[in-house]
Amino acid sequence: MNYAANVYPFRQDSTFLYYFGLDRPGLVGVIDDEDVIYGDDISLDDLVWTGPVEPLAEQAARVGVRRVRPLRELSVSNALTLPGYRPEHTLQGKPSIDLIRAVVAMRSIKDAAEIAEIEKAVNVTNTMQLAAINGARSWMTEAKVAGMLQAIAIGEGGNLAFPTILTTNGQILHNHYGPYPLAQGRMVLCDCGAEGPSHYSGDLTRTFPVDPQFTSIQRDVYQIVLDAHLAAVSVLKPGIPYKDVHLLACKRLFLGLQALGLTRGDADSAVAAGAHALFFQCGLGHMLGLDTHDMENLGEAYVGYTETLRKSTQFGLKSLRLGRPLEAGFVITVEPGLYFIPELIESWAAQGLHKEYINYDKVRMFAGFGGIRIEEDFLITPDGARLLGEPLPKTILEIEALRAG
Amino acid sequence: MNYAANVYPFRQDSTFLYYFGLDRPGLVGVIDDEDVIYGDDISLDDLVWTGPVEPLAEQAARVGVRRVRPLRELSVSNALTLPGYRPEHTLQGKPSIDLIRAVVAMRSIKDAAEIAEIEKAVNVTNTMQLAAINGARSWMTEAKVAGMLQAIAIGEGGNLAFPTILTTNGQILHNHYGPYPLAQGRMVLCDCGAEGPSHYSGDLTRTFPVDPQFTSIQRDVYQIVLDAHLAAVSVLKPGIPYKDVHLLACKRLFLGLQALGLTRGDADSAVAAGAHALFFQCGLGHMLGLDTHDMENLGEAYVGYTETLRKSTQFGLKSLRLGRPLEAGFVITVEPGLYFIPELIESWAAQGLHKEYINYDKVRMFAGFGGIRIEEDFLITPDGARLLGEPLPKTILEIEALRAG
Numbered sequence: 001m002n003y004a005a006n007v008y009p010f011r012q013d014s015t016f017l018y019y020f021g022l023d024r025p026g027l028v029g030v031i032d033d034e035d036v037i038y039g040d041d042i043s044l045d046d047l048v049w050t051g052p053v054e055p056l057a058e059q060a061a062r063v064g065v066r067r068v069r070p071l072r073e074l075s076v077s078n079a080l081t082l083p084g085y086r087p088e089h090t091l092q093g094k095p096s097i098d099l100i101r102a103v104v105a106m107r108s109i110k111d112a113a114e115i116a117e118i119e120k121a122v123n124v125t126n127t128m129q130l131a132a133i134n135g136a137r138s139w140m141t142e143a144k145v146a147g148m149l150q151a152i153a154i155g156e157g158g159n160l161a162f163p164t165i166l167t168t169n170g171q172i173l174h175n176h177y178g179p180y181p182l183a184q185g186r187m188v189l190c191d192c193g194a195e196g197p198s199h200y201s202g203d204l205t206r207t208f209p210v211d212p213q214f215t216s217i218q219r220d221v222y223q224i225v226l227d228a229h230l231a232a233v234s235v236l237k238p239g240i241p242y243k244d245v246h247l248l249a250c251k252r253l254f255l256g257l258q259a260l261g262l263t264r265g266d267a268d269s270a271v272a273a274g275a276h277a278l279f280f281q282c283g284l285g286h287m288l289g290l291d292t293h294d295m296e297n298l299g300e301a302y303v304g305y306t307e308t309l310r311k312s313t314q315f316g317l318k319s320l321r322l323g324r325p326l327e328a329g330f331v332i333t334v335e336p337g338l339y340f341i342p343e344l345i346e347s348w349a350a351q352g353l354h355k356e357y358i359n360y361d362k363v364r365m366f367a368g369f370g371g372i373r374i375e376e377d378f379l380i381t382p383d384g385a386r387l388l389g390e391p392l393p394k395t396i397l398e399i400e401a402l403r404a405g
Numbered sequence: 406m407n408y409a410a411n412v413y414p415f416r417q418d419s420t421f422l423y424y425f426g427l428d429r430p431g432l433v434g435v436i437d438d439e440d441v442i443y444g445d446d447i448s449l450d451d452l453v454w455t456g457p458v459e460p461l462a463e464q465a466a467r468v469g470v471r472r473v474r475p476l477r478e479l480s481v482s483n484a485l486t487l488p489g490y491r492p493e494h495t496l497q498g499k500p501s502i503d504l505i506r507a508v509v510a511m512r513s514i515k516d517a518a519e520i521a522e523i524e525k526a527v528n529v530t531n532t533m534q535l536a537a538i539n540g541a542r543s544w545m546t547e548a549k550v551a552g553m554l555q556a557i558a559i560g561e562g563g564n565l566a567f568p569t570i571l572t573t574n575g576q577i578l579h580n581h582y583g584p585y586p587l588a589q590g591r592m593v594l595c596d597c598g599a600e601g602p603s604h605y606s607g608d609l610t611r612t613f614p615v616d617p618q619f620t621s622i623q624r625d626v627y628q629i630v631l632d633a634h635l636a637a638v639s640v641l642k643p644g645i646p647y648k649d650v651h652l653l654a655c656k657r658l659f660l661g662l663q664a665l666g667l668t669r670g671d672a673d674s675a676v677a678a679g680a681h682a683l684f685f686q687c688g689l690g691h692m693l694g695l696d697t698h699d700m701e702n703l704g705e706a707y708v709g710y711t712e713t714l715r716k717s718t719q720f721g722l723k724s725l726r727l728g729r730p731l732e733a734g735f736v737i738t739v740e741p742g743l744y745f746i747p748e749l750i751e752s753w754a755a756q757g758l759h760k761e762y763i764n765y766d767k768v769r770m771f772a773g774f775g776g777i778r779i780e781e782d783f784l785i786t787p788d789g790a791r792l793l794g795e796p797l798p799k800t801i802l803e804i805e806a807l808r809a810g
Contacts, residue, residue: 048577
């Protein structure tokens with residue numbers, strides 16, 4: 001990656017795609033009385049390397065922009081601008097909060113064409129998940145299975161929407177994959193997503209045993225996560241703050257662990273205090289669309305929260321990317337999980353944190369358990385929610401049937 | 406890719422790997438009377454996402470560096486520094502030419518351990534090439550085959566060394582792959598490389614027919630490229646300027662095309678004038694090592710040329726990345742090709758460029774031919790050169806045997 005031509009894969013800014021639809025680098029779009037695209041055509045010297053590229057004026061005309069100007073004429077001094085797409089991007093001008101709010105308002109509500117594209121990407125992601133659940137064997141490395149999944153995403157004309165997490169150490173939230181064979185006795189947590197040719201994403205997680213069946217204790221914890229998932233899904237509808245859905249899932253997780261003897265006390269108080277976050281350190285889900293974490297470069301405060309509902313700073317809740325009331329047309333993920341992180345357990349135990357709610361002696365016995373997550377993508381409809389993509393097996397019996405086959 | 410945690414794959418600066426061997430981000434190494442690594446350990450909050458990471462002091466001790474300091478203490482005001490790894494990187498301080506020359510002198514000569522790592526990467530690349538030559542079918546898209554190859558590179562514990570070129574339009578030099586089925590009657594140009602877990606690279610190209618056999622005219626042009634490849638390989642040894650090897654290959658390509666009636670006149674004069682560059686617009690090869698274009702971020706002028714041998718500005722030669730005399734211990738690619746670029750042919754024909762050497766009427770008949778490249782990796786030895794990796798089929802008969810199988 002040490003020279004300009006050995007590029008990281010180009011990924012167009014999603015807001016630019018949303019408004020201008022052109023998927024090539026080096027462009028700036030201005031929305032005004034007359035829309036303008038600033039950019040330059042390639043030279044004959046470039047053409048040797050890139051092949052012929054349709055003139056920019058023709059590309060722009062196809063998406064309804066008649067005015068095209070060279071990049072050197074760009075001046076943003078009087079313009080409202082948006083934040084850069086990557087955190088490391090530096091752009092001219094200071095982003096406009098008004099423009100951010102306007103863009104978030106539009107991009108948050110997916111139209112039928114967008115929903116169709118997301119659903120295509122989810123179905124490719126289904127194919128990837130089935131390849132993992134059907135195909136993963138204990139003699140394969142995590143990397144081997146992850147490579148198989150990426151081949152599917154590429155072969156379908158897109159690529160990964162985000163780096164695949166495929167690991168028998170699912171308790172590490174952003175653990176990707178390693179050169180280790182899949183350890184018997186453990187579970188594989190597979191969180192992957194395809195980005196389709198139109199750049200809309202899918203994002204699904206399944207957790208399955210390396211062996212043909214879950215162990216008894218894996219089955220118990222899996223069922224807790226599944227129950228929390230189903231409980232969260234059952235309340236999805238316009239008007240409910242997603243923070244409330246998150247807290248409902250947290251309560252279900254806490255109560256499930258209570259039945260196993262890991263937690264104790266009043267579940268509502270425990271969740272309000274944040275005790276559940278020892279096991280569920282992150283958020284229940286996020287917006288999904290042209291980005292996996294849709295619009296997040298525009299600012300989580302604008303995408304996931306409102307002027308009256310601000311993000312909490314409490315451990316756990318501070319990682320909830322979406323808290324605001326749901327609206328028809330939102331596309332969101334629902335992804336509860338239980339993660340047993342030995343270092344976190346020891347740190348909390350040493351501090352005696354939330355000890356009225358946590359049975360540390362019992363929890364320590366789970367230090368080597370790993371992690372479980374179940375994730376699906378939903379469209380909020382006028383009277384509830386609709387699963388996007390074909391249903392993918394997620395009950396214990398369904399998963400074990402795939403592993404046995 | 407719109408948020409900090411959805412990272413482009415981290416790739417350590419190769420010079421940092423070469424001297425310090427630590428493959429994690431956020432480090433600065435200082436070589437002095439006492440070596441120092443500047444960097445920070447992760448917090449418990451980070452650990453939830455990344456899992457436990459060995460403390461930096463322990464990692465540093467393993468690679469022989471006893472002094473570790475926090476990043477905030479770094480000051481480079483009195484230090485000689487190197488250029489950034491990516492073109493978009495901006496670093497403190499002005500790079501030191503003396504330091505660049507010293508690093509290039511060391512990294513240019515590969516030791517036995519490095520050669521073994523390169524050879525492993527070349528052999529994974531062989532597996533990728535064989536998967537393409539054996540497995541590509543006309544109903545598959547270019548993307549489908551490219552995905553298969555990436556799965557192999559990932560499955561072997563590394564990844565691609567550079568974005569795969571897998572296309573039936575091989576005349577476009579940096580054409581990657583598209584959503585098109587492999588067109589019958591055409592050839593697939595496959596230029597791919599694995600980067601191994603140690604980050605050393607392989608880089609191989611094969612060109613094969615979509616159909617079981619080459620057409621008669623494809624066979625003729627393929628043989629010209631193969632002859633030029635073999636001629637170039639036969640003269641590799643310490644002392645010969647790689648520019649001379651390049652020019653020898655250019656002459657062989659020109660003479661081969663002359664036998665087909667596409668060129669005419671004295672081959673030496675034609676090559677000196679640059680007429681061959683209508684068909685071979687790029688260079689014969691480059692250094693290979695921890696980078697595919699090894700050390701190129703340090704400056705082509707220092708890696709590929711000397712104070713007395715400067716890079717030419719002539720079209721064709723200006724893309725030759727390595728011109729200087731070879732030395733035992735260099736690892737290089739040899740990759741001649743013939744590329745028929747319709748727009749370039751029309752542009753030169755319209756200008757009457759080199760018309761004393763080029764039979765444009767005949768060349769125009771090849772405008773839709775495509776492109777052919779054959780690339781292998783060699784170690785320069787004290788008395789010649791050694792092919793790295795297992796031999797991979799490259800004759801017409803060998804390729805057709807694989808396609809028929």
